[in-house]
Amino acid sequence: MYAVQEKNMAIVKALLAAGADVTLKDLKGGAAIEICLLSAGRKSNVQIIKALLEAGSDPNAENHSKATPLMLAAGTGQLDVINLLLDAGVDINHEDNKGKTALHICCEHTRMTRAGRLLLSRGADINHKDHSVVTGSSEGIGKAYARELAKRGVNIVLISRGENRLYKTAEDIKKDFKVQTCTIALDFNSGKDVYSVIWEKIKDKEVGILVNNVGVMYDYPQYFLDVPEERLWQLINVNVAAATMMTYMIMPQMVERKKGAVVMVSSGACSQITPQMTVYAATKSFLDYFARALDFEYRSKGIIVQSLMPFYVATKMTRFSHTLSNPGLLIPSAERYAESAVATLGYTSRTSGYWPHTIQAWFTNWIPEWLWMRGATTLNNALRRQAEQRKAPQSLIKRDSSEFDVSKFS
Ligand SMILES: NC(=O)c1ccc[n+]([C@@H]2O[C@H](COP(=O)([O-])OP(=O)(O)OC[C@H]3O[C@@H](n4cnc5c(N)ncnc54)[C@H](OP(=O)(O)O)[C@@H]3O)[C@@H](O)[C@H]2O)c1
Incomplete structure (x- = not known):
């Protein structure tokens, strides 16, 4: 690092040849390329940075402010270095912790217009800003x-x-679609403090779309008193509280910008009264109601709110049944479902999101409630039997309602 700072090419080369670790960072999180860009004398920068890259330096290495070498080169107008870093595969639209890209940094420095033009000619996204927040997205x-x-x-x-x-999901998305990702690992069932953690991470980002997807179900269809107490709290905290508080936190900046979309992932299970899914379906009814009312309240302010009501989709949630785990036309894979559902955003405010599910929804709404209840009970009895056959014997011990410890609430 000292050799790089002093721009002493001979020593840099000798140290690299001796196997110096080019991934080391200083106390501010700056790696050797950053030190090179920030120290006096630019003449040999291209040569030194080229040698560092060849020795394995990461061109996307972030410092403590999440700034990359490209941002420093852009901010100081070093055109050759910008070209070199872009050739080495840096992410041109990477954002620092304030949500700024290299192009934003150029725009802040009015004399850096040549660097700005270069970034644009090399594919920097001029509209790069909006983020989408998707809960339950791993x-x-x-x-x-x-x-x-x-x-x-x-x-x-x-x-x-x-x-x-x-992290793996985020990395795959970044690699496959060349967009920015940010991960926040937390449990929505662990109290209201999680929202301040989320806020700290997203407060500087403009969120254009919020997808309130996170949700939990019973392990399989069950009668109310057989559902463990812990699962009931999860249903309330994860299905109801998370969507409410995420929307409360993110929607103000959408209203300020007069644009944005909120998707509430509800469920076809709440289209009619569904026995053995009682609390789950009730939480989904909450989301459906919430979405519809919110859409009415905020549509005139430029915000669209969609209630998305899928029927069965083959995911981890439906793994309790082998029938529901095999994707097909009526029970699509998550990928097939999402491809169809995303295309409905902006066109309809209440949808099943997938045409075979729309037929199911039509049928569900059309048949009389007593008939639906009987059909749903028969189906859910069969699904419960399937799930119980899959489970270990000890988990089949039925809970007794006397297990419920009322003293906890006194
Ligand atoms: N699959 C269906 O048939 C179906 C039908 C209708 C509606 N839906 C609704 O669609 C949404 C997504 O369902 P899915 O089938 O995709 O579920 P899934 O496969 O079980 O995925 C749930 C996602 O949420 C995360 N998650 C679960 N609990 C969490 C918690 N407490 N805190 C933070 N993250 C949590 C999971 O990751 P971690 O476990 O790592 O946290 C995972 O990424 C849910 O709201 C569900 O009710 C599903």
Whole structure:
């Protein structure tokens, strides 16, 4: 690093030949390329940075402010270095912790117009700003929906519990669609503090689309008193509270900009009264109602709110049944479902999101409630039997309502 700072090419070369670790960073998180760009004398910068890149330096290495070498080169107008870094495959639309790209930084420095023009000619996105936040996005419908949005060039903020899965999903999206991703690993079932954690991460980003997808179901269709108490709290905290508070937190900036979309992932299960899914379907009814009322309240302010009501989709959530785990026309894969659902955004405010499900919805709404209840009970009994056959014997011990500890609430 000292050799780089002093721009002493001979020593840099000797150290690299001796196997110096080019991934090391200083206390501010700056790697050797950043030190080179920020130290006096620019003449040998291209030569030194080229040598560092050849020795394995990461051209996308971020410092503590999440700024990359490209941003520093853009901010200081070093055209040759910009070209060199872009040739090395840097992410031209990468954002720092304030949501700024290299192009934004050029625009802030009025004398950097040549660098700005260069970035534009090399593909910098002039409209690069909007993000979409998708909750419950490490797998299933949320992940597939996030990928569909990224396919359209939108940056994605992904929120789920499992850090590794989330990180992998984000990396795949970044690689496949060349957009920015940001991951927030947390459990929506762990109280209201999670919202300040989310806010800290997204407060500087303009969120154009919020997808309230996160949701939990019973392990399989069950009678109300057989559902563990912990799952009931999850249903309330994850299905109801997360969508409400995420919308409350993110919608003000949409209203300020007079544009934005909020998607509430409800469920076809609430189209009619569905026994053995009682609390789950009730939480989904909440979301459907919430979406419809909110759409009416804020449509005139430029915000669209969609209630998305899928029927069965083959995901982890339906793994309790082998019938529901095999994708087909009526039970699509998450990818097939999301491809269709994303295309409805902006066209309809209440939809099943997938045409075979629209036929199911029409049928569900058309048949009398008593007949639906009988049909749903028969189906859910069969699904419960399937799930119970799959489960270990100890988990089949039925809960007794006397297990419910009322003293906890006194
Ligand atoms: N699949 C269906 O048949 C179906 C039908 C109608 C409606 N829906 C609705 O569609 C939405 C997505 O369902 P899905 O089938 O894709 O579910 P899924 O495959 O189970 O995926 C759920 C996602 O949410 C995350 N998640 C779960 N609990 C969380 C928590 N407490 N905090 C943070 N993240 C959490 C999971 O990741 P981690 O486990 O890593 O946190 C995962 O990324 C849900 O709202 C569901 O109710 C699904």
